[in-house]
Amino acid sequence: MAVEYQNSSYGERGYADKREESYSRGGYNSGGGSWGGSRDNRGSWGGNYGSGSRASTPTEPLGEVDWSKKELTPFQKDFYTESSIVRDMTQHDVEDFRKEHQIVVQGRHAPKPIPTFEASGFPKSVLEELTAAGFPSPTPVQCQAWPIAMKGHDLISIAATGSGKTLAFLLPGIVHIQAQPRLLRGDGPIGLVLAPTRELACQILVECEKFGRSSGIRAVCCYGGVPKGQQARDLRYGAEIVIATPGRLIDFLEFGTTNLHRVTYLVLDEADRMLDMGFEPQVRKICSQIRPDRQSLFFSATWPKEVQALARELCKEDPVQITIGSAGKKANEKINQNIIVCEEAEKLDRLKTLMETVLDGNSKVIIFAETKRGTDSLQRTLKASGIAALGIHGDKTQQERDWTLHQFKSGRCMVLIATDVASRGLDVKDITCVINYDFPKEIESYIHRIGRTARGTASGTAYSLFTRDNAGMAFDLIKILNDCKQKVPAELEALNTRRPAQNNSRWGNGRGGSWGGSWGGANRGGNWGGNRGGNWGGNRGGYQSNRW
Numbered sequence: 001m002a003v004e005y006q007n008s009s010y011g012e013r014g015y016a017d018k019r020e021e022s023y024s025r026g027g028y029n030s031g032g033g034s035w036g037g038s039r040d041n042r043g044s045w046g047g048n049y050g051s052g053s054r055a056s057t058p059t060e061p062l063g064e065v066d067w068s069k070k071e072l073t074p075f076q077k078d079f080y081t082e083s084s085i086v087r088d089m090t091q092h093d094v095e096d097f098r099k100e101h102q103i104v105v106q107g108r109h110a111p112k113p114i115p116t117f118e119a120s121g122f123p124k125s126v127l128e129e130l131t132a133a134g135f136p137s138p139t140p141v142q143c144q145a146w147p148i149a150m151k152g153h154d155l156i157s158i159a160a161t162g163s164g165k166t167l168a169f170l171l172p173g174i175v176h177i178q179a180q181p182r183l184l185r186g187d188g189p190i191g192l193v194l195a196p197t198r199e200l201a202c203q204i205l206v207e208c209e210k211f212g213r214s215s216g217i218r219a220v221c222c223y224g225g226v227p228k229g230q231q232a233r234d235l236r237y238g239a240e241i242v243i244a245t246p247g248r249l250i251d252f253l254e255f256g257t258t259n260l261h262r263v264t265y266l267v268l269d270e271a272d273r274m275l276d277m278g279f280e281p282q283v284r285k286i287c288s289q290i291r292p293d294r295q296s297l298f299f300s301a302t303w304p305k306e307v308q309a310l311a312r313e314l315c316k317e318d319p320v321q322i323t324i325g326s327a328g329k330k331a332n333e334k335i336n337q338n339i340i341v342c343e344e345a346e347k348l349d350r351l352k353t354l355m356e357t358v359l360d361g362n363s364k365v366i367i368f369a370e371t372k373r374g375t376d377s378l379q380r381t382l383k384a385s386g387i388a389a390l391g392i393h394g395d396k397t398q399q400e401r402d403w404t405l406h407q408f409k410s411g412r413c414m415v416l417i418a419t420d421v422a423s424r425g426l427d428v429k430d431i432t433c434v435i436n437y438d439f440p441k442e443i444e445s446y447i448h449r450i451g452r453t454a455r456g457t458a459s460g461t462a463y464s465l466f467t468r469d470n471a472g473m474a475f476d477l478i479k480i481l482n483d484c485k486q487k488v489p490a491e492l493e494a495l496n497t498r499r500p501a502q503n504n505s506r507w508g509n510g511r512g513g514s515w516g517g518s519w520g521g522a523n524r525g526g527n528w529g530g531n532r533g534g535n536w537g538g539n540r541g542g543y544q545s546n547r548w
Contacts, residue, residue, distance in 0.1 A: 077152030
C-alpha cells in the first residue's frame, strides 16, 4: 500500500483550531479573551471545540507516564551497514569531505559520511524513488545525517532552510518503521514528526507520499484550522507515521483518539520555531507520553540556548550533533542580498519600483509584511496598480490558504504577500525573489524569510526595505551580510549604533553573552532581562497577538 495523503474536509473553523494560528509568544497557554483563560478551561470554548468529531470533553488530562513500571518490548533501531565505498574512506578522506561540504560533527558515535545514494544502505525501493526524483547526489545534511540515523543514534542537526532536511529524517524513518512489528488494532503510530505550523506539516506529508510510495507505510497529518472529524477517523484507522502540530495532537491524545505508546522514532522539525511560538510545554507533554528508549532527532535552522536545553533533556543518549555551514546565524550564500535604506513614507513607492524590475512574467516573488492588516492592505494597493497578487496570513481559513498556495505554486499567480506564517514550511522551488517590505524584528526571521529563494541548487535575490525604525537590527544584519560576503550600504552602517562587546560575542555561545549585556542595554534595555522576562511576560506571552 502506498503512503496515503489524507485530505481533511474543509468547513467552518472551530475556536480551538485557532491555536496554531495565534503565533503568540506564549502559544495557546497565554490565555485570556475568548479562549477562557487557559487551555484547560474547556467549558468556555463551547460546542465549536469538538467540531462534531467526538465527545465535547476529553477522556482525561494527559499525565506523566511512569515508564519504570511499564514492560517495554525491545525494538531494533540499528540498520546501517557500511558500503565498500564508505569503508574504504580514510580518516583524511573523511575530514576532506566534511571540510568541502562544511560539515561539523560533534559526538562519539558519528559514522563516516556517505558520498552517494548507493552508499546509504537504503532498500532498493527507496533508492528507486530517489532516482525517479532526479536528485544527482545527497545534500550535505543528508550525507552525514543518514548514517547517524540509520545507526539508531539520537541526532541534532543544524542546517539552513532548503538543505534537504526533510528527507534527512524521513528516509531513515521509513526504514525504521518497516523493521518494526505491524500495527495492531488500537495501536498508535511508530513514527511521530512534530512541526510548528500546518504548512510545514502538510509539506512533510507530501514528501512522505512521494518517497514512501512503495513502502506500504500509511501517514496521517494532524493540524489545526480544519474540523477534527476526518483526521480523527484517519487516526483510528491506523497509521505508521503521524505528522502533527503540537496543539492538535494533544487534543487527540486527551480525547483518546490515538496514543503514542508504540512511537520509537521521534522527530522535532524546526525545533527553534516550535519554541519561538511557545510550544515548549506542549512538546514536553507529548514527549512524556513516548517510551524513553526511543530514537530522537532534532532538526533546527538556529541553535539558541532554549533548543539546546530541550535537546539535552529529551535525548536519552548522548546525541551526535551535526552543523552544516555556520551554526545558526548565517544566511544562504547563494542569495544576493540587497538592503534599501529609506524612510517609512517611501516604502510603498520603493516597492512599486522594485516590482517593475523583478516582474518579468516568469519570476515568482514573495513579499513579507509584518501584520495581517498590512498584508491585506498591500494586496489591495498592488491590485490597484495592476499587479495581481494574493495574500496569506493567520486569519485566512485553511481552505483559503491551500487555494492561495496552489495558485502560487502552479504559476497562476506570480506574487504572494505573506506574514511570517509562510517564512517556514513553504517549499516552492522556483521563487526567484523575496522582498521584505517590513523588516522583521528578529534576525532569525530575516534568515528564514530570504531562505524561501535559492532552494536546493538554485540561486536567488532578496530585497529588504530598511528604515530608521529598524535601526536596532542594523548590527545583526551587517554581520549577516559580512558573513555572506555581501555589500553593506553606507546608509546601513550609519544606522548601526551598537558595537560588539569585548570578549562577549553574541554569536559565539547560543544567544548568551551580549543578549543580556551590551545589546540589551543599547537597544532594548531591561525588557529582555536575564531570561527574556520583564515586559516580555516571563514565558514570552502576549508579545505578538496581532503580528501574524
